[in-house]
Amino acid sequence: MARVLSANAQALTRGFALPHSWQFTLSVVFLVQILSAVGFSMMFPFLPLHIEALGSSTGLSTELAAGLVISVQGITMMVTAPFWGAVADRFGRKKMIMRALFGGAITMALMGFTQTAEQLIIMRALQGLVTGTVSANNALVAAATPRHRVGFAMGALQLGLWIGVAIGPLIGGILADHFGYSIPYLATAGLLAAGGLVVLFGVGESFSASKESIAFRPASLVRGWKAILGTSGVGLALFIRFLAGLARTIIVPIAPLFVVSLIATDAGNTFAGLFMAVSAAASTIGAVYLGNLGDRISHRKVLFVCSAAAALLYVPQALVADIWQLLLLQALAGIAAGGLVAAPSALLSRYAGTERAGAVYGIENSVMAGSRAAAPLVGATVALLLGMRGTFLATALVFALIALTAWYLLPQDKLEPAP
Secondary structure, three states: OHHHHHHHHHHHHHOOOOOOOHHHHHHHHHHHHHHHHHHHHOOOOOHHHHHHHHOOOOOOOHHHHHHHHHHHHHHHHHHHHHHHHHHHHHHOHHHHHHHHHHHHHHHHHHHOOOOOHHHHHHHHHHHHHHOOHHHHHHHHHHHHOOHHHHHHHHHHHHHHHHHHHHHHHHHHHHHHHHHOOHHHHHHHHHHHHHHHHHHHHHOOOOOOOOHHHHOOOHHHHHHHHHHHHOOOOHHHHHHHHHHHHHHHHOOOOOHHHHHHHHOOOOOHHHHHHHHHHHHHHHHHHHHHHHHHHHHHHOHHHHHHHHHHHHHHHHHHHHHOOOHHHHHHHHHHHHHHHOHHHHHHHHHHHHHHOOOOHHHHHHHHHHHHHHHHHHHHHHHHHHHHHHOOOHHHHHHHHHHHHHHHHHHHOOOOOOOOOOO
16 A cells, blocks of 8 residues: 555656656746746835834844844755755755745745744744745756757746746735735745646656765765866856845845835835836846847856946946836846846856756755845945945946956856757
């Protein structure tokens, strides 16, 4: 009986008799990416405001609690993401997507019932431990996609991500304004659970563990990570990924407060969501096109041009006088920043190959989580020293550093010919 149940469970996680082409897999994961991104981004516009409404049971200041609730998820994910990536190479990438989605659904539902700032911070930490949908999706798609189409596939996934991030904050802000803070968390839980079911029944994975991943021991894991990080170009691509995440996240904890300072209405959550939605929507315009362009002309070139353009477009945002000027500049900068979405992931695939896709993108997710953890602290420090407008100048400097790194240090990426 136990053998029968085990065989049935394995058959279920492999999926039904669906097409196994890389295009079909990409299409299904693209849908899941949108669902999870909409859910996870709903909370962005109001997290600091929710912390203020909850209050602290231990005397934490609102500023410190707001920084912690944003940073702690990145810290815990940074620690666990490489481990989950290695697990994916050993036991299958599809299972890791399901773990992240169902685990995220549980933690997000619990957030809707928190009573203090400390409880919300703890649940955010748990969220970081069990989630990581982006890296899991990247690993599955990268392993299934021909090398000469990886840039397009990564761009498509990032398109799904930014479609979700464009829609999610606006929905979250509206729900919070009209129904309170608990409803967006519960809505997110429902979306993540739905995404988990789509993966369970809609994705078929023909998976076999690589020889390196079969020895699932601490020493072999460390050797595998060292080998990946020692590959030419990988370290710099990860450094650029960190800087790109930093640049996009520095203003997140400051944006709601800055937007409120520019408007004369009480719809602060809605306009903060609109601010983030405009930037994300603009990034979706550039993500697939620029990822596809990188497949043809070099992702290194795309990185340089787009990061330089983003740096130039963030400078005038420090000088805006009303919300519409800010939204216009955010849209233009978002298009430029779309070039930084797919390029680092595509470069990692070209530099490191796809045999250890789970480990590679697990490390990438750890780096991204680290940037999300550091960015609120950087943003808060800059805001204290230079004011809220100074955070836009700091963002411009980070984009400029990316441009310099891509131009002077990053190795040329070898273009993969079509078969």
